[in-house]
Amino acid sequence: MPGQVAIIIDYDAGNLRSVERACREVGLAAEITADPDRVRRARRIIFPGVGAAAPAMRSITANGIDQALREAIAAGTPVLGICLGMQISLERSEEGDTPTLGFIPGQVVRFRFDRPDLKIPHMGWNEVRVVRPHPLLADVEPGDEFYFVHGYYPQPANREDVYAVTDYEGEFASALGRDNYFGMQCHPEKSGRVGLNVLRRFADWDGTC
Amino acid sequence: MLSKRLIACLDVRDGRLAKSIRFVDTKDIGDPVEKAREYYLDGLDELVFYDITASSDRRNIMLEVVERVAEQVFIPLSVGGGVRSVADATNLRLAGAEKINVNTAAVERPALIAECAEAIGDQNVVLSMDILRVGRSDACPSGYEIVTHGGRTRTGRDALAWALEGERLGAGELVVNSIDADGTRDGYEIALTAMIAGSVRIPVIASGGAGRPEHLYEALTAGKADAALVASMVHYGDYRVSELKRYLHERGVKMRMKW
Numbered sequence: 001m002p003g004q005v006a007i008i009i010d011y012d013a014g015n016l017r018s019v020e021r022a023c024r025e026v027g028l029a030a031e032i033t034a035d036p037d038r039v040r041r042a043r044r045i046i047f048p049g050v051g052a053a054a055p056a057m058r059s060i061t062a063n064g065i066d067q068a069l070r071e072a073i074a075a076g077t078p079v080l081g082i083c084l085g086m087q088i089s090l091e092r093s094e095e096g097d098t099p100t101l102g103f104i105p106g107q108v109v110r111f112r113f114d115r116p117d118l119k120i121p122h123m124g125w126n127e128v129r130v131v132r133p134h135p136l137l138a139d140v141e142p143g144d145e146f147y148f149v150h151g152y153y154p155q156p157a158n159r160e161d162v163y164a165v166t167d168y169e170g171e172f173a174s175a176l177g178r179d180n181y182f183g184m185q186c187h188p189e190k191s192g193r194v195g196l197n198v199l200r201r202f203a204d205w206d207g208t209c
Numbered sequence: 210m211l212s213k214r215l216i217a218c219l220d221v222r223d224g225r226l227a228k229s230i231r232f233v234d235t236k237d238i239g240d241p242v243e244k245a246r247e248y249y250l251d252g253l254d255e256l257v258f259y260d261i262t263a264s265s266d267r268r269n270i271m272l273e274v275v276e277r278v279a280e281q282v283f284i285p286l287s288v289g290g291g292v293r294s295v296a297d298a299t300n301l302r303l304a305g306a307e308k309i310n311v312n313t314a315a316v317e318r319p320a321l322i323a324e325c326a327e328a329i330g331d332q333n334v335v336l337s338m339d340i341l342r343v344g345r346s347d348a349c350p351s352g353y354e355i356v357t358h359g360g361r362t363r364t365g366r367d368a369l370a371w372a373l374e375g376e377r378l379g380a381g382e383l384v385v386n387s388i389d390a391d392g393t394r395d396g397y398e399i400a401l402t403a404m405i406a407g408s409v410r411i412p413v414i415a416s417g418g419a420g421r422p423e424h425l426y427e428a429l430t431a432g433k434a435d436a437a438l439v440a441s442m443v444h445y446g447d448y449r450v451s452e453l454k455r456y457l458h459e460r461g462v463k464m465r466m467k468w
Contacts, residue, residue: 005236014304014329017279017305018307021280021305025280039450050333051330096450119410119411121332123211123332123412124211124212124214124412124436125211125214126211126212128231143466147465149332167210168211189283191284192284192468196283203253
């Protein structure tokens with residue numbers, strides 16, 4: 001099977017080994033790297049991350065990962081963004097008022113509630129409801145829940161970039177994508193069987209929808 | 210909406226599973242990795258490992274346990290017991306822990322909470338609180354006091370004040386463990402859980418005292434907890450994880466029912 005090695009981009013944005021372990025579990029060999037040349041040459045890329053948008057952007061701009069990712073996406077390499085790795089694929093984040101990569105039109109904004117019973121961050125298991133079929137979500141059924149930990153959420157500008165939504169005092173886009181790029185707000189590597197299924201699909205994905 | 214979480218706590222000593230009753234008289238009840246995998250496959254939402262190894266030179270055993278569990282359990286994994294520094298926290302994270310629990314060391318040096326939050330993110334720092342019912346007084350207005358060293362040492366700190374300070378310092382979540390209820394199987398200390406959960410904006414995990422399914426229901430409804438922690442009621446085979454979740458679901462508590 002071609003392209004069976006994935007590159008996990010390391011940019012000081014949290015613990016990447018859980019992503020690596022989950023990839024191994026589904027038979028996808030993965031290598032953690034911060035080398036932009038490896039990103040350019042990668043057959044498939046996972047762009048993970050937790051933490052804040054501004055330091056993450058500083059980190060990937062400083063070592064040229066941003067440019068390498070742009071080139072890889074333009075070349076059609078399948079890319080999976082997870083959590084912060086997905087968020088900085090939009091154009092701008094309210095978190096530190098940070099310009100981000102802009103693969104997907106739209107912005108990232110903070111949850112704002114007046115209700116004290118709704119906690120921030122949104123942390124725990126919640127349903128990911130598919131609103132548009134996508135190869136990576138082929139196994140996701142109604143009622144399937146994924147694990148989330150985040151205080152900001154994506155607001156893509158175009159409805160057609162949204163593949164799944166999640167309810168937390170209103171709906172937000174929990175999976176989005178365009179062509180060979182796909183991103184999820186939740187953590188498939190921490191979401192049990194349903195999450196592993198997304199990674200298993202990614203291992204075979206050719207980047208078309 | 211978010212589901213309520215069922216969390217199982219595994220006390221580990223020298224790499225083996227132990228269940229403490231009021232923190233004394235611990236006995237070996239098996240292999241932590243095997244148990245963790247069993248619970249994961251049965252629908253557990255989150256796992257907590259508490260290292261109760263006495264001697265610090267054997268702590269590396271815990272890192273090995275965490276690493277082995279993380280290779281086969283794909284839900285959030287939280288580890289505590291003896292976390293005294295950012296280095297302890299990052300070592301556990303590298304081994305595969307998602308969240309780090311701090312307890313005694315944070316009471317002795319509250320800045321530890323902020324340091325860990327800075328290093329690994331607010332959402333990954335869990336402040337675990339062992340709490341004793343003492344009755345209201347000027348020194349302890351909530352009527353509950355923080356105790357440390359597994360319940361042996363009284364601190365004079367008011368539990369509610371400490372919960373609020375922990376939140377301010379950057380804890381992402383609180384474990385409210387009642388020393389009075391722990392190991393009794395008579396139910397959680399609901400008044401305590403509700404008081405703290407009603408006062409903070411971060412998630413609260415009810416801990417200590419679970420013996421029957423209705424205790425979990427009380428904690429997640431009247432107790433206002435976001436998650437219920439169980440130990441002996443699942444460790445000895447009295448209840449299965451899936452059975453508890455089904456019970457809660459049938460009583461109208463939102464739980465993750467597909468796994």
